[in-house]
Amino acid sequence: MSEPVYRLEGLTKIFDGTLTAVNGVDLTVRPGEKVAVIGPSGAGKTTLFRLLNLTVRQTAGRLWIAGQEIGDLHGARLREMRRKIGTVYQQHNLVPRLRVIHNVLAGHLGTWSLPQALRSLVRPREEDLRAAHRALSQVGIPEKLWARTDELSGGQQQRVAIARVLLQNPEVILADEPVSSVDPTLAHGIVKLLVELCGTFHKTLVMNLHSVDLALAYFPRIIGFRDGQIVFDRSPAEISDDLLTGLYAGRLTAASAEDSPDAVAETVRSCTPLLRPQ
Amino acid sequence: MPLPKPFEAALPSSDHSRFLFPILFGICFAAAFVGSWQLAQIQPGLLFEAEGRRNMGRFITGMFPPDLSLNFLRFLVVPFFETIQISVMGTVLAIAIGFPLSLLGTASLAHTGMLNDLEIAGSPGRRLARTLPYVLARAVMSVFRCIPEFVWAFMFVRAVGLGPFPGVLAIGVSYGGMLGKVYSEILENLEVQPSEALQATGASRWKILVYGMLPQALPQLVSYTLYRWECAVRASAILGFIGAGGLGQQIELSMRMFNFHEVVTLVLILFLLVAAVDFLSARARKAIV
Numbered sequence: 001m002s003e004p005v006y007r008l009e010g011l012t013k014i015f016d017g018t019l020t021a022v023n024g025v026d027l028t029v030r031p032g033e034k035v036a037v038i039g040p041s042g043a044g045k046t047t048l049f050r051l052l053n054l055t056v057r058q059t060a061g062r063l064w065i066a067g068q069e070i071g072d073l074h075g076a077r078l079r080e081m082r083r084k085i086g087t088v089y090q091q092h093n094l095v096p097r098l099r100v101i102h103n104v105l106a107g108h109l110g111t112w113s114l115p116q117a118l119r120s121l122v123r124p125r126e127e128d129l130r131a132a133h134r135a136l137s138q139v140g141i142p143e144k145l146w147a148r149t150d151e152l153s154g155g156q157q158q159r160v161a162i163a164r165v166l167l168q169n170p171e172v173i174l175a176d177e178p179v180s181s182v183d184p185t186l187a188h189g190i191v192k193l194l195v196e197l198c199g200t201f202h203k204t205l206v207m208n209l210h211s212v213d214l215a216l217a218y219f220p221r222i223i224g225f226r227d228g229q230i231v232f233d234r235s236p237a238e239i240s241d242d243l244l245t246g247l248y249a250g251r252l253t254a255a256s257a258e259d260s261p262d263a264v265a266e267t268v269r270s271c272t273p274l275l276r277p278q
Numbered sequence: 279m280p281l282p283k284p285f286e287a288a289l290p291s292s293d294h295s296r297f298l299f300p301i302l303f304g305i306c307f308a309a310a311f312v313g314s315w316q317l318a319q320i321q322p323g324l325l326f327e328a329e330g331r332r333n334m335g336r337f338i339t340g341m342f343p344p345d346l347s348l349n350f351l352r353f354l355v356v357p358f359f360e361t362i363q364i365s366v367m368g369t370v371l372a373i374a375i376g377f378p379l380s381l382l383g384t385a386s387l388a389h390t391g392m393l394n395d396l397e398i399a400g401s402p403g404r405r406l407a408r409t410l411p412y413v414l415a416r417a418v419m420s421v422f423r424c425i426p427e428f429v430w431a432f433m434f435v436r437a438v439g440l441g442p443f444p445g446v447l448a449i450g451v452s453y454g455g456m457l458g459k460v461y462s463e464i465l466e467n468l469e470v471q472p473s474e475a476l477q478a479t480g481a482s483r484w485k486i487l488v489y490g491m492l493p494q495a496l497p498q499l500v501s502y503t504l505y506r507w508e509c510a511v512r513a514s515a516i517l518g519f520i521g522a523g524g525l526g527q528q529i530e531l532s533m534r535m536f537n538f539h540e541v542v543t544l545v546l547i548l549f550l551l552v553a554a555v556d557f558l559s560a561r562a563r564k565a566i567v
Contacts, residue, residue: 053478055392057399074397074404083480093475097493106489110480117485161475168479 003067004028005172005204006052010061012228013047021047023228024061031171034195034205036215039225040248045208048225049176052206053087054078066171083110086170086203088161088194091181096150100160103149104132107167135163139193155186162194172204180210187211191218212244340538350540354528358547361524364442364517365510365555368449372510373503375422375454380461382415387465387483387491392474415458422455431517445522449510457506464498465491497567504559511555515548525551 006029013022021044029035037045050056051063054070063070065081073081086107087093094103105120105128112120120128129145136142139159144152149160158178165173175194179187191207195218198205209215215222216236224231224247231247232239324330386393389408398405427448434444473490481489492499518526525548532540 054396055474055478056395072400074401078396079480079482081480082478085478087475087478089471089475092469092471095472095476095490095493097496098489102489106476106481107479109476109485109489112485114482114484114488118488121488164479 002031004030004064005033005066006206007064008061009063011048011051011058011063012060013044013051013056014059020044020228022051022058025228025230027223027230027233029172029204029206031204032202033221034198034219035207035221035223036219037206037208037223037225038210038212038215038247039231041210043226044228045225046176047228049087049174049206049208053085053174054082079110083168084171086165086168086173088158088165088173088175088178090177091154091157093161094149094157094164098149100136100144100147100149100152101129101132103160104135104163104167107135107164107169110168131167132163135166136160138166138197139163155182155190158182158190159193162190162197166197166201169201170203172206173198175205175207177208177210179214187214188217195219337538340536341542343539344542344546345537345539346543350543354525354544354547357518357523357525357528358551360442361511361514361518361526361548361551364445364449364514364522364524365507367446368453368510368514369503369507371446371450372453372457372506375450376419376457376459376461379415379419379454379458380465381487382411383419383458384462384465385412386468386470386473387487388412392470393477393483393486419455419458419462422451423453423459424455425452427452427513428516428520431520431522435521440521440523442523445514445517445524448517448522449513453506453510457503460502461499464495464502468494497563500566501563504562508552508555508559511552512548 006027008025008027011022011025011027012020014020023044025048037048039045047056051058054065054073066084068081070081095106101124102121105124108120108128109117119125124132133142133145136145136159139162141156141159144156144160149157152160158181161178173194178194179190182190191209191214194205194207197203207215207219216239220235221233222236222239223233224243226247232243325334381387385391388394389398389405389412394408398408430452431444431448434447438444438447468491472494473486476486476490514522514524515526515529518524518528519530521527525544529541529544529548532538532544
């Protein structure tokens with residue numbers, strides 16, 4: 001069997017010496033896998049993703065990507081490794097004042113030289129135009145090629161971000177809450193799109209999701225994450241309501257210790273939609 | 279029936295030191311005002327004494343009528359364009375000095391935050407290689423802008439002689455420091471998420487700069503640069519007083535000759551020039567947003 005895409009051993013991130021966001025995570029992700037990470041907000045999921053896409057350095061533990069240990073990687077080799085990992089963020093990840101075409105072609109920045117990048121800003125090459133148009137067609141908004149990015153809706157911007165990742169053509173796609181800022185009806189469409197694209201192009205997909213429904217509906221492997229640690233790692237069939245209640249239950253006890261009974265009731269109500277519908 | 283009280287929270291205790299500070303600050307301000315009044319030798323009476331009144335009267339009556347003779351106006355054509363040229367070249371030089379310094383002096387680009395974490399963590403050598411140019415650039419920018427352009431002009435007149443060139447150098451250096459400082463503040467305060475996403479595609483810092491940061495910052499950068507150009511037009515007039523050419527030099531000459539009717543014409547022209555520059559830059563700002 002080929003090398004795992006990700007191998008994590010005791011991966012830990014502590015901010016400012018006190019705040020432990022990710023706490024000793026062991027994890028293996030194999031090529032082509034589709035993994036959803038769920039858990040309450042503040043669980044450290046976003047920090048985990050920033051470790052996985054090589055934005056921040058771990059405080060302790062070890063991380064291998066495609067068999068190579070990240071350790072002291074820097075400079076050109078670090079950028080080369082980042083190029084192999086595509087990230088779709090929650091929001092605000094496009095350059096609002098640029099046209100859509102340039103935001104999409106930014107997926108090439110890891111391979112382009114600086115003069116090439118500058119020339120493309122002035123006048124994109126014919127083949128790049130075609131590639132950008134193809135990617136935008138795949139996400140369903142080819143007509144927006146020359147639109148200014150800040151004139152697009154939130155859902156359209158998320159599609160542009162996905163088109164950028166398609167041009168980047170990474171080995172693995174990380175999506176950090178890609179649908180929490182779009183309309184719930186659009187959310188299904190975008191998650192489905194990402195899952196299908198990863199299937200078509202044989203990419204590994206790791207997605208951080210707020211919505212348990214979406215995770216259970218589209219992903220064969222679900223990781224429950226809480227307080228910086230993996231609570232469970234199973235297939236959807238093995239996930240019970242008790243397991244989910246346990247995953248989010250920490251919020252309730254924390255609330256009851258500090259807040260009035262009303263606040264606890266409010267927390268219960270706000271958590272309920274997160275749980276699996278009957 | 280009284281409503282039940284479900285929950286009684288303790289009142290947050292007041293922090294008395296918060297009230298102390300405004301009082302202390304007020305006392306300090308009053309003391310500084312009284313001290314400054316005395317040290318700056320403020321004597322409003324002087325303005326209304328017989329001697330002062332006579333001088334003021336001579337100055338004001340001497341101003342009218344303004345000298346609008348064709349001879350004098352024709353004589354002002356060269357200084358007029360000289361002033362514009364000094365301000366334009368001074369601003370161009372200021373951009374050439376300020377922009378590179380601002381890139382070195384932007385913390386988020388140089389050595390802190392998301393764009394540098396992985397690169398410098400765990401390597402004191404790489405950290406130093408990125409922090410040192412940052413500190414040096416900040417230091418150079420503060421020296422450049424802390425010395426007034428007037429003082430720079432004095433030095434450059436000694437170095438390269440009288441004429442417009444020392445004026446250009448003086449504006450270029452002191453405004454270079456100011457532009458650099460403000461450019462780096464603008465770049466520093468941009469939203470970091472677009473840059474983070476570009477970095478995640480494998481882009482180098484140069485590419486993050488041209489694709490992410492500069493497009494976002496462009497309106498602010500242009501707007502502030504145009505404002506500095508306005509200031510440079512005014513400054514080039516002042517610099518004329520110490521021999522840097524332009525309209526300022528003519529104002530100084532006419533003042534010294536007690537030709538106040540010429541001074542009025544010159545000030546009028548300067549006013550129209552600044553107003554025109556203001557109008558032009560307002561149009562340019564509107565076009566770029």
